[in-house]
Amino acid sequence: MFRFVYIILLYNILSFRIGYGLKQNDDTTGTMCDCNCDVQIDIVKNFMKDLADVRKCKDKITNIETQLLRNRAAKPSSCIEAAASSLKNGVYEIQIKNLNVTDVEVFCEESVDFGGWLVIQRRQSGSVDFKRDWHDYKEGFGNITENYWIGLDTLHALTNNCEQELYIQMKRRNGQEYYAKYSKFLIGNEVEIYALKKLGDYSGNAGDSLRKHLGMKFSTYDRDNENAESNCAAEFEGAWWFNSCYHR
Template identity: 40%
Template sequence: MPHSTNMIETLAALTTNGQQMADWNQNLRKITDKIMTSLSGIEQQLTYIKDVSYETSTRLDPTSCAAPNIYATGTYSIRPARDVEPFLVLCDFEDNYNLGGGWTVFQRRFNGAVNFYRNWTMYKHGFGDVNGEHWLGLEKLHLMTRSGRHELLLILEDYDGNTAYALYDRFQIGSEAEKYKLTVGKYSGTAGEDALSYHHGMKFCTFDQENDKSDDINCAENRYGAWWFSNCANCHLNGKYRRKGEHLSTDYQGVLWYQWKGYDYSLKSTKMMLRRRS
């Protein structure tokens, strides 16, 4: 009998232990569920904080010069997308040729203070001062135009005080892997016949990145600048700046728009701007 009693007691103890383990497992599952629920709540809160942070940053750093909280010409910080760090741009609201404001200036020349004969890296990242002569940067142009539809406006001025404009209803710059390929749409304006469409689909060229279609020369070297050269150019607004009295030359190295002033005339000022289309 003592042996039987011991077995019964052992079985009872095992049963009790088994029940305790089951209770522990059940409690552990409850604790685990609570932890997972808490983690899910934390993730939702973090997502909310991230969204609020982005919304706040876009109020402080608009996505473009066409944002509703920008309404006057000046320098602003913009942030085209979440994965882009904010950067400074010059916003233009001069209502050029009754085309309205909200333009982002990405190239400006008017006195020759800045040398535009630069290498690939400089044209990629940009140079100059946005309040003066400058090139904003190919990478920024790509980031601004990679989504949505944009238009391009060019303002040209000669040394007699005459101005002209060229408007393109589509403008996009490809990625660096695509060599910042140029895409432009339909032309309208007063700068003679269309000059830039000759460069549509062309890769950007600098003296150290020869991506033109010429078999004989490096167009960037030959034209002393950087552009979406084909073979070589019908227009070239990044050429050598020439002051009045030196602006007539036959070397094709000036700031040129052939269909308005020909190859021999280097322009006094240029402004290249883009704007997102609604």
């Protein structure tokens, strides 16, 4: 579109200048040669200038098109981008810039709270043992479409890539459902022992139970970092940001 418009404008400019030169030739026959030469030189100069401007615009348009193609070819960096065209639950590939990784498989949840949620943990049956050591929780484990944990390194990279929310969904055996939503969610790196550094505003019907664990370091049965005499991860057979376990 831009190229076409510039070509039409250039044609009109040249037509005007050539017509103006011919009119001058009819009015001043005595100096026809000098006037024609001057007009022709001016036309050539202006033509070259306009041609250079068109080429500059063409280069700018080409650069914009190239950048758009690069952005289109790049993998999405969130579930909001990855599932935008389908709006369906499922496994998608995203890139995590903080890890310099471009082919991370994640499960995107589109049926909860307007969708766009990346599932970091799913524990819905006893088919996968969640009483795991520090290494397993650091790297991640399980089946991404069933019971699994995404891994602390990946979770840290995701929460530090841009501002994130946290949505916790719980369902009792009788079918009753509860949820807790936090407007911000951030965890530290391995040096910081993946501490729970930030929680935003709470909303939901499950209660603001995670708030008491804010600031706590992550604990597994073999890396006890909580404020309790007992080993909460061993007692409850699962790792977490424990502060005196869940209810003490």
